Structure formats: structure tokens, C-alpha cells
Amino acid sequence: MELSPHDLLRIKGAEELISHTPIPNWVEGSLAISPFVVIRRSRAAKGQVAVGVRGTERNKRFAAFLPIDSILSRVSPEQLAQEKGWQNHSKKIFHCLDWISDLLDVASLTWGPTGSVGFELATGQKAVTEKSDIDIVIRISEEFTITFAQKIENGLKKLPFRIDVQLETKEGAFSLSEYVNSEGKKVLFRTMDGPFLKEVTLRK
Known part of the structure; x- marks a missing residue:
């Protein structure tokens, strides 16, 4: 199974998580309602993947690790884009x-x-609020030029x-x-070993 940052993983519950710190009480309750974690951009021990748990409030986020063989199913952002499940939602966001789909x-x-948009689409659990942005990931190749980046x-x-786009x-x-x-200045480049400033140049 190919795993990438932003993928959502369905698990049995909080008992599957591995953590070097105490697991907050809200984590078990959150996973009991919606048993999904998201893959974090961080290194993990062999046979594990770094994941994050989201609570019902914005400040409730918990980082942990998950044995890969505990994954029940996986939902990728690309899968959500292909399924277009958002067409069944009444919320304006x-x-x-x-429109984004047509553009990309x-x-x-x-x-x-x-x-939050991807989480609600994948799980059916309400996550979007009036203050939510739309977060998008685009997995780019050499054909993605600076001219096209500006057009997007x-x-x-x-x-x-507000649309927050991460170029992967x-x-x-x-x-x-x-x-x-x-x-021409350096931008924040997020990697498996943490973020750092890097000069990124796409073709014109």
C-alpha cells in the first residue's frame, strides 16, 4: 500500500496508536465517532506511519504513530477529487x-x-465551519511551470x-x-525531516 502525506486512514480505534506521550482523553472519543487519522509528514519506525488525530475543536490535534498492518482502509485526496462527493453537499464551500475541479x-x-473539507468528504463527519479554508494538494511534475503556477x-x-494550495x-x-x-526568495519547504527555507525554481 502506497502511503502519502494527507491520506486518511481508517483504523479500529485509539488502542491502535503508538505514542511516546500520554494520549489525551478526547482522542478515544473522537476516534469512536470517526475512526480516521491523517498521515503526517514525519519519519516513523519501520512498519509504522506517522499520523495525526483531529478533534472536534481546532486546537485539538494529536500526533502519534500507527502500525501499517493496523490500517483498515485508505482514502487519498486524489480519490476524493475523482469521486466528486462534494456535489452531494449543500454547504457553499x-x-x-x-470550479476548482474544472480549473485543475x-x-x-x-x-x-x-x-477539514477533505476530512468531511471522506468520513461524513462534520468538520467544516464558517471559518474553514479550502485546503488543496497538487502533486506536481516537471511540466508544472511558474507560468502555470501563476495562472492557478x-x-x-x-x-x-481562501484556498490554501500545497505543491507536492x-x-x-x-x-x-x-x-x-x-x-525569487526562499520559501518554506516541508519535508519528512522537518521544514526549512529553500530556493525553489520551476520552469518558465
């Missing part, structure tokens, strides 16, 4: 995904929703919600908006 699919980009950024600005490479990820507005 989900309607924006049709025409360029044959591999993408998908993450964050300008297109997304037309939407009534084999080495790590960086923010689309930060890159487009960096003017």
Missing part, C-alpha cells in the same frame, strides 16, 4: 470544488482536497473562500501562494 482537471493535474493562483483568487514533490511540499509571491 463544497460548491467551490466544482483541464490541465490533467493530480490533485485533491485535504484539511490567479484563478483561485476569484473564489469567495518527491522531496517535500511548499505553498503555491508563497512561491508565486516569493519574487
Whole structure:
């Protein structure tokens, strides 16, 4: 099973988690309602994957590890984009995904929703609030140029919600908006060994 950051994993419950610190009481309750964890961008011991648990409140997030053989199923952001389950939602924020889909699919980009929007789509559990942004991941290749990055950024600005796009490479990820507005300066590059500033240059 190929696992990537942002993938959602269904598990049995909190008893499957491995942690070097005490597990908060809310974690068990949260996983009892919606038994899903998200893959974190961090290294893990052999046979394990770094995961995060989200609670009902924004400040409730818990980092842990999970034995890979405890995974019951996996939902990737790309799968959510292909299924277009947002078309069954009445909330306005989900309607924006049709517009985003049209913008990104025409360029044959591999993408998908993450964050609270992706979590609600994958689990059916309410996670989106009035203050929620739309988080998107795009897995880019050499064909993704700076010119196209600017086009995507300008297109997304037309939407009534803030869109946070992470551009994923084999080495790590960086923010689309930060890159487009960096003017040649270094951007925050997120890797399995932690974040650091790096000069990123896409083809023109």
C-alpha cells in the first residue's frame, strides 16, 4: 500500500496508536465517532506511519504513530477529487470544488482536497465551519511551470473562500501562494525531516 502525506486512514480505534506521550482523553472519543487519522509528514519506525488525530475543536490535534498492518482502509485526496462527493453537499464551500475541479482537471493535474473539507468528504463527519479554508494538494511534475503556477493562483483568487494550495514533490511540499509571491526568495519547504527555507525554481 502506497502511503502519502494527507491520506486518511481508517483504523479500529485509539488502542491502535503508538505514542511516546500520554494520549489525551478526547482522542478515544473522537476516534469512536470517526475512526480516521491523517498521515503526517514525519519519519516513523519501520512498519509504522506517522499520523495525526483531529478533534472536534481546532486546537485539538494529536500526533502519534500507527502500525501499517493496523490500517483498515485508505482514502487519498486524489480519490476524493475523482469521486466528486462534494456535489452531494449543500454547504457553499463544497460548491467551490466544482470550479476548482474544472480549473485543475483541464490541465490533467493530480490533485485533491485535504484539511477539514477533505476530512468531511471522506468520513461524513462534520468538520467544516464558517471559518474553514479550502485546503488543496497538487502533486506536481516537471511540466508544472511558474507560468502555470501563476495562472492557478490567479484563478483561485476569484473564489469567495481562501484556498490554501500545497505543491507536492518527491522531496517535500511548499505553498503555491508563497512561491508565486516569493519574487525569487526562499520559501518554506516541508519535508519528512522537518521544514526549512529553500530556493525553489520551476520552469518558465
